[in-house]
Amino acid sequence: MGIIIDYSPLPGFEKTGVLAPMIPVTFRNREQEFSTIALVDSGAEGGIISTVIADKLNIKWRKIPAKRGFSVGSNFLFHPVDINAIVYDHNFSLKINVVEGIFAFKCILGRKDLFKRAKICFEGYKNQFEVIFREFN
Amino acid sequence: MQQIKIDFVKLLKGYKHGWVGISPDFKKVLVWGKTLDEATQKARAIKEKIYYFPAGESYSNFVGILYYGNNNRL
Numbered sequence: 001m002g003i004i005i006d007y008s009p010l011p012g013f014e015k016t017g018v019l020a021p022m023i024p025v026t027f028r029n030r031e032q033e034f035s036t037i038a039l040v041d042s043g044a045e046g047g048i049i050s051t052v053i054a055d056k057l058n059i060k061w062r063k064i065p066a067k068r069g070f071s072v073g074s075n076f077l078f079h080p081v082d083i084n085a086i087v088y089d090h091n092f093s094l095k096i097n098v099v100e101g102i103f104a105f106k107c108i109l110g111r112k113d114l115f116k117r118a119k120i121c122f123e124g125y126k127n128q129f130e131v132i133f134r135e136f137n
Numbered sequence: 138m139q140q141i142k143i144d145f146v147k148l149l150k151g152y153k154h155g156w157v158g159i160s161p162d163f164k165k166v167l168v169w170g171k172t173l174d175e176a177t178q179k180a181r182a183i184k185e186k187i188y189y190f191p192a193g194e195s196y197s198n199f200v201g202i203l204y205y206g207n208n209n210r211l
């Protein structure tokens with residue numbers, strides 16, 4: 001059974017028609033939980049969170065050696081860490097990348113995490129996408 | 138088939154900064170704080186699941202927009 005999610009309007013873009021595919025997610029790092037709403041990005045190799053979110057999850061990211069990544073806009077430093085994510089009752093482990101110097105709210109799920117767990121069908125002509133989780137034995 | 142909609146324009150209307158805690162049906166803001174810590178503190182009295190999101194941010198860095206003005210997006 002799939003979940004259909006309408007693309008989300010974001011403040012500041014009402015006149016542009018720009019909408020974003022967003023999905024609710026709960027991250028769990030041992031006893032710490034944090035729920036937010038992530039961008040679903042098929043162009044992102046892996047998921048990212050900001051250091052603000054990492055701190056809320058009590059992730060000791062400063063102790064994890066930094067690696068260098070790149071995106072369209074710039075290079076960045078990130079700290080990979082293994083945590084759990086829950087999306088619509090589907091619990092899975094993932095390697096999330098804590099990225100320094102990005103906006104506090106940034107949270108993106110990408111190809112190595114959400115896209116490995118679910119079939120995701122973007123229907124731009126309907127301004128919505130469908131998420132169908134794979135069944136694991 | 139479950140279908141959901143999260144309209145941040147409606148949800149964040151009136152919130153110019155800080156963090157909001159959004160209800161699990163994504164219809165209303167349950168808590169607000171100047172900081173994420175303040176918002177999570179206020180949420181401790183609430184039994185419902187809360188989704189945190191910042192208010193008043195520039196979201197252009199989030200979605201990566203190519204925009205030429207006059208509503209002519211690439």
